[in-house]
Amino acid sequence: MILRSLFSVVLVLLPLHAEPTVPAPVRQAETATSEDHPFLDNSGPPRWSKMTPEQLRIDSEIALQAAMDKLRVIEQVTEPTYDNTFGKLANDMTMVNTVMRTSLLSSTCDSPEWRTATQELLARFTTFDTAFWQNETIWKIMQQAAASEWAKTLPPHRRYFMQEVIQRFRMEGIDLPPARRARLSAIKQELTDLAQQFSANLIDSRREWQFDLTPYADLGGIETLHFEQEGNRRMARLDQAFVILSFADDEKLREAVWTAMKTLGKTPHDNSSVIQRILALRHEQARILGYASYADLVAARCMMGTSEAAERHIRSMLHHLTPQHETALENLRKAKAEHTHNAAAILQPWDTGYYTIRLSRDEAPFNGYEFSRHLPTRYVLPRIFAIFSELYGISITECPAAFAKPGSKPAILPGTAEVWAPGVRYYEVRDKTTGTHLGSFYIDGDPRPGKKPGTWTQTISIGKPASPQSPLIPHYAAITTSLPSAGTLSSTAIATYFHEFGHILHQMLEEVECPSLGNYALEPDFREFPSILHEKLAREPEILARISQPAIPAALLTAFTANHRFFQAYDAIVPYHQALIDLELHRHYEQYAGKDIDTVEQEIIRKNSLPATAFNSCPLRTNLHIFANFYAGVYYTYAWNDMLAEDAFSRFREKGLTNPETGDEFRRTILSQGSSKPAAELYRNFMGRDPKPDALLHSLGIKPQKEIPSDAKTR
Ligand SMILES: [Zn+2]
Structure with a gap:
C-alpha cells in the first residue's frame, strides 16, 4: 500500500519559486531552506527534531505566502512561454514536502496537537488549491500557452504534462458558472475535513477496542x-x-x-454519518462536473479510462475466479460438517479463517514457525537489497541514525541522520555505476503508542535529477510497518517488505525533468503495479533460498509453495469482491443514498450474490482506502495491477529472476519514467503489447474458457 497526501497532485503544481520582482513574503520564502524552516528544507535528510506543530504553522504560512506571490507573477504573464507558465508550475516541491512530512508525523506520532495542526494545514491548503484551479486569469494564460505554435514542438513529456494540467483545470470546474464553482470549493473543503474525521474515529476506535x-x-x-x-x-x-x-x-x-x-468505526467513534456525507458529497461533486458518478470522475484520470471498463474487467475476472472459489468454500463447509458432526452445517463468516487453517494442515501442511526461523530480519534485509542491487544496478546501505526529542537541541554527529522515533532505521540508495545518491528511506518497524497500525510507504520529499540550474535533490521516503526490526519474518512479512520496497524503488529510481512528472502523479490504477510485481519475487523458492539464513531446505520450500497455492484458492478473489463493492458505492450511489452503511453492505452482498465471506470481519466503515484516501472509486487498482504484475513477471521468469538485462529494461521503461507518459504506454514499452490476463489465471491454476479481451484503454 502507498499512502500519500490528499493533495499530492495538486500541490506539486503549486508555484513556489521566488521571483526577483515580488514583494516581502517571497523574500521570506527565499530563506525557506535555511536551518529555521525544517518543513521546507531540502538540503539533506529532514531534521525531525525541529518539526513541531508550532513550527508547522510558521513554515506552512511561509510556503503559502510564497505560493500566492508566485501566482501573482504568472497572472502578469503577457507573452506565455513554457518556462513562464507550465514550466513554472512544474518545478517546486516545498509545499508538497510540508504536507508529506506532516502526514508522516501525524500518523507515526499521533497527538491532539498534531491532529489540530494537520487539520489547520489541510484546510488552508485546500482553500488555496481550490482558488488556484479556479483562477480565470491563469486559466486563460495556460490555454493561450497550450494553443501556441511553440507548444507543438515541445518534447512529448512536456506536451503530456500540459495536457494533464489543462484536463485538471477542467476537472476542477474552471468552465462552470461561479455559483457552481463556489459549491465545488465548499465540497472539497468539507471532504478534506471528513476524511480527517473518518481517520481519527478509526484510530480511536481501534485503540480502544x-x-x-x-x-x-x-x-x-x-x-x-x-x-x-x-x-x-x-x-x-x-x-x-x-x-x-x-x-x-x-x-x-x-x-x-x-x-x-463490527463495532469498529461505530461505537463510540461512529463513522456512519461521516460515510453517508462523504458519499453524498462525492456524488454531488461528480454531477456538478458533468460525470454520471464519482467513479466516472476518478476514472477519467485512470489507465482503465471509464468506471464501466473497470467494472467489466472485475466482473469478467470474477466469472473465471468464482467457480474455483465456490469449490474452496464448499470444501470448508464439508470440513466444518465433519468436525462438528453435522452434515447440514453452514459455513459462517467467522468460520472461514478457522477452517481454512484446519484444512491446510491436512492438504498442504507447512511449518510457518520453522520457515520463519530461517528468516531473521537482520540477515534478510541486506540480502533483499543485494537482489535489487543485481537487478537495477544500485546499492542500498544502512547508515547511522539517531533519535532526538522534538523541540530539543540534539547533539547529533555529522553523517548521522535524525529519525522521528527511537528504533527507526535509515538507508541510502546509490547508483552503482555513478555513485550518485538517488535517495534515502527509513524503516519504522516497532509498534508504539500513537503510531497507526498497518504497513504503508510514504513519500517524505520528492527529489529531482541534476540540471544546469540546480544540483540533484535526492528522494526521501519511509516504510511504516508493524514488523519489528528484531526477530524473524514470516512469509507474509517477506512479501510485505518486497511490496513496500517496490514503492521505494519506484520513487528512488525516478528520473524525470520535474517533480510534477513523478511517479506519485501516475494514474491511480497503475501505482501499485511495480510493488505487486516485486511482491511476486517473495514467493519464488529461488529467491527465498537466497535471502534465508541458514538456507531454507528444499522440502520446506516445496511445502511453502503448495501451502501458498492452497490459500490462493480462497484469497485471490478477495480484491475482486472489494473492488466490486467500491465500484457499487461510487458508480451506483443513488441506490444507496442516505442509507446506513451496514444496510448498504448487506444490499451489495445480495445484489451481487457475493458470499458472506466477501467482507472480512472488519466492515466497510473501517475502510481507510475508500473513505480516507484516494483509492475511492479505484479500489480495483489492486486486482487490476495484480493482473498486470503477473503478466509482466513472465518477462522476469523468462531470463532468470534477477537478470540485470530485464531489470535494466524495467528500470528504464517503468521505474525511471514517473508519470511522464500515460501508464498504458509505459506498460507497452516494457511488454511490447497490451496487458493479458492469461498469466494470472495460469498462476491460479484456472483455465480460461475463452480468451478474455483486455479492458486496458489508452487515454
Ligand atoms: Zn502498495
Whole structure:
C-alpha cells in the first residue's frame, strides 16, 4: 500500500519559486531552506527534531505566502512561454514536502496537537488549491500557452504534462458558472475535513477496542496467547482478535469476536454519518462536473479510462475466479460438517479463517514457525537489497541514525541522520555505476503508542535529477510497518517488505525533468503495479533460498509453495469482491443514498450474490482506502495491477529472476519514467503489447474458457 497526501497532485503544481520582482513574503520564502524552516528544507535528510506543530504553522504560512506571490507573477504573464507558465508550475516541491512530512508525523506520532495542526494545514491548503484551479486569469494564460505554435514542438513529456494540467483545470470546474464553482470549493473543503474525521474515529476506535474473554472457558487453539487482565476480567486486544478468528476452537467465541469487531468505526467513534456525507458529497461533486458518478470522475484520470471498463474487467475476472472459489468454500463447509458432526452445517463468516487453517494442515501442511526461523530480519534485509542491487544496478546501505526529542537541541554527529522515533532505521540508495545518491528511506518497524497500525510507504520529499540550474535533490521516503526490526519474518512479512520496497524503488529510481512528472502523479490504477510485481519475487523458492539464513531446505520450500497455492484458492478473489463493492458505492450511489452503511453492505452482498465471506470481519466503515484516501472509486487498482504484475513477471521468469538485462529494461521503461507518459504506454514499452490476463489465471491454476479481451484503454 502507498499512502500519500490528499493533495499530492495538486500541490506539486503549486508555484513556489521566488521571483526577483515580488514583494516581502517571497523574500521570506527565499530563506525557506535555511536551518529555521525544517518543513521546507531540502538540503539533506529532514531534521525531525525541529518539526513541531508550532513550527508547522510558521513554515506552512511561509510556503503559502510564497505560493500566492508566485501566482501573482504568472497572472502578469503577457507573452506565455513554457518556462513562464507550465514550466513554472512544474518545478517546486516545498509545499508538497510540508504536507508529506506532516502526514508522516501525524500518523507515526499521533497527538491532539498534531491532529489540530494537520487539520489547520489541510484546510488552508485546500482553500488555496481550490482558488488556484479556479483562477480565470491563469486559466486563460495556460490555454493561450497550450494553443501556441511553440507548444507543438515541445518534447512529448512536456506536451503530456500540459495536457494533464489543462484536463485538471477542467476537472476542477474552471468552465462552470461561479455559483457552481463556489459549491465545488465548499465540497472539497468539507471532504478534506471528513476524511480527517473518518481517520481519527478509526484510530480511536481501534485503540480502544477490546473483548472480554472471561465468560469463555474453552480457549482451545489460542492457549499460547497472553491476554491482559483487568481486575477479574481477561481482555483481548484487536490484534489478538484476528488470531482468535483463525485459531480458536470454540465457535461461539469466534462468532462473538467477529460480531464485536463490527463495532469498529461505530461505537463510540461512529463513522456512519461521516460515510453517508462523504458519499453524498462525492456524488454531488461528480454531477456538478458533468460525470454520471464519482467513479466516472476518478476514472477519467485512470489507465482503465471509464468506471464501466473497470467494472467489466472485475466482473469478467470474477466469472473465471468464482467457480474455483465456490469449490474452496464448499470444501470448508464439508470440513466444518465433519468436525462438528453435522452434515447440514453452514459455513459462517467467522468460520472461514478457522477452517481454512484446519484444512491446510491436512492438504498442504507447512511449518510457518520453522520457515520463519530461517528468516531473521537482520540477515534478510541486506540480502533483499543485494537482489535489487543485481537487478537495477544500485546499492542500498544502512547508515547511522539517531533519535532526538522534538523541540530539543540534539547533539547529533555529522553523517548521522535524525529519525522521528527511537528504533527507526535509515538507508541510502546509490547508483552503482555513478555513485550518485538517488535517495534515502527509513524503516519504522516497532509498534508504539500513537503510531497507526498497518504497513504503508510514504513519500517524505520528492527529489529531482541534476540540471544546469540546480544540483540533484535526492528522494526521501519511509516504510511504516508493524514488523519489528528484531526477530524473524514470516512469509507474509517477506512479501510485505518486497511490496513496500517496490514503492521505494519506484520513487528512488525516478528520473524525470520535474517533480510534477513523478511517479506519485501516475494514474491511480497503475501505482501499485511495480510493488505487486516485486511482491511476486517473495514467493519464488529461488529467491527465498537466497535471502534465508541458514538456507531454507528444499522440502520446506516445496511445502511453502503448495501451502501458498492452497490459500490462493480462497484469497485471490478477495480484491475482486472489494473492488466490486467500491465500484457499487461510487458508480451506483443513488441506490444507496442516505442509507446506513451496514444496510448498504448487506444490499451489495445480495445484489451481487457475493458470499458472506466477501467482507472480512472488519466492515466497510473501517475502510481507510475508500473513505480516507484516494483509492475511492479505484479500489480495483489492486486486482487490476495484480493482473498486470503477473503478466509482466513472465518477462522476469523468462531470463532468470534477477537478470540485470530485464531489470535494466524495467528500470528504464517503468521505474525511471514517473508519470511522464500515460501508464498504458509505459506498460507497452516494457511488454511490447497490451496487458493479458492469461498469466494470472495460469498462476491460479484456472483455465480460461475463452480468451478474455483486455479492458486496458489508452487515454
Ligand atoms: Zn502498495
